Amino acid sequence: xxxxxxxxxxxxxxxxxxxWIYARSHIASAIMIxxxxxxxxxxxxxxxxxxxxxxxxxxVLARVVATLFLVLKAKSEKTTLTNQRxxxxxxxxxxxxxxxxxxxxxxxxxxQNPIQRMLGLGDVRIMTTDKLNPxxxxxxxxxxxxxxxxxxxxxELVRDKKRVREVDMNMEASEPAADA
Numbered sequence: 437x438x439x440x441x442x443x444x445x446x447x448x449x450x451x452x453x454x455x456w457i458y459a460r461s462h463i464a465s466a467i468m469i470x471x472x473x474x475x476x477x478x479x480x481x482x483x484x485x486x487x488x489x490x491x492x493x494x495x496v497l498a499r500v501v502a503t504l505f506l507v508l509k510a511k512s513e514k515t516t517l518t519n520q521r522x523x524x525x526x527x528x529x530x531x532x533x534x535x536x537x538x539x540x541x542x543x544x545x546x547x548q549n550p551i552q553r554m555l556g557l558g559d560v561r562i563m564t565t566d567k568l569n570p571x572x573x574x575x576x577x578x579x580x581x582x583x584x585x586x587x588x589x590x591x592e593l594v595r596d597k598k599r600v601r602e603v604d605m606n607m608e609a610s611e612p613a614a615d616a
Contacts, residue, residue: 445518449586453513454557457576458506465503469496515574517587520594522562524572536572538587538594540564542602546584552576560584565602 455462472492476483483489508528516523522536541564548558558580562572577583595601 445520447516447518448590449515449517449583451515451577451579451583453510453574454555454576454578455507455510456552456555456557457510461506462503465499468499472496510576515577515583517583517590519590522572522587524569524574534569536562536564536566536569538591539598539600540566541587541591544584544588544591546580548580552580556580558584560587562587 472495476489476492483492505528512528512531513526514524516525521538522541524534524536526532541562543563545561545563546558547561552558556579557576560572560574560577560580560583562574564570564572574580
């Protein structure tokens with residue numbers, strides 16, 4: 437028997453974390469690899485013993501593997517927005533998946549540093565009433581401003597459809613106490 441809610445679910449947006457999140461690491465890798473290769477080819481007579489060359493080549497290989505791992509890690513972090521929920525999936529070997537019902541979203545915050553604004557990227561922080569994921573932090577999303585707006589609009593549509601309203605039960609001292 438098929439559930440009617442999942443049958444009508446449609447994907448509105450699907451994004452992976454941008455590799456710009458690891459830009460510093462990629463730049464450091466490029467500098468390190470370039471410097472080592474420069475030393476190997478410019479001064480081969482200085483490295484008379486094989487272990488010296490192999491050590492430097494091992495460092496290059498380790499840095500290449502680390503960079504490829506970061507690229508795979510960024511591509512494995514997927515955020516999918518449907519008309520009913522927000523789906524998060526991450527992991528290279530072990531995969532973790534999580535679903536947040538949209539009516540549980542309380543607040544959405546977008547942060548963009550100057551470089552992210554130039555590249556059209558941003559960090560989206562989502563506060564929810566979900567027990568497992570009370571706060572989500574989606575880092576370095578492409579078209580983050582549009583994603584935030586799409587998420588906000590979809591949250592309102594789902595809340596209206598399900599007739600769900602957010603009520604804060606936080607009683608502040610701002611309300612005067614009733615005299616007896």
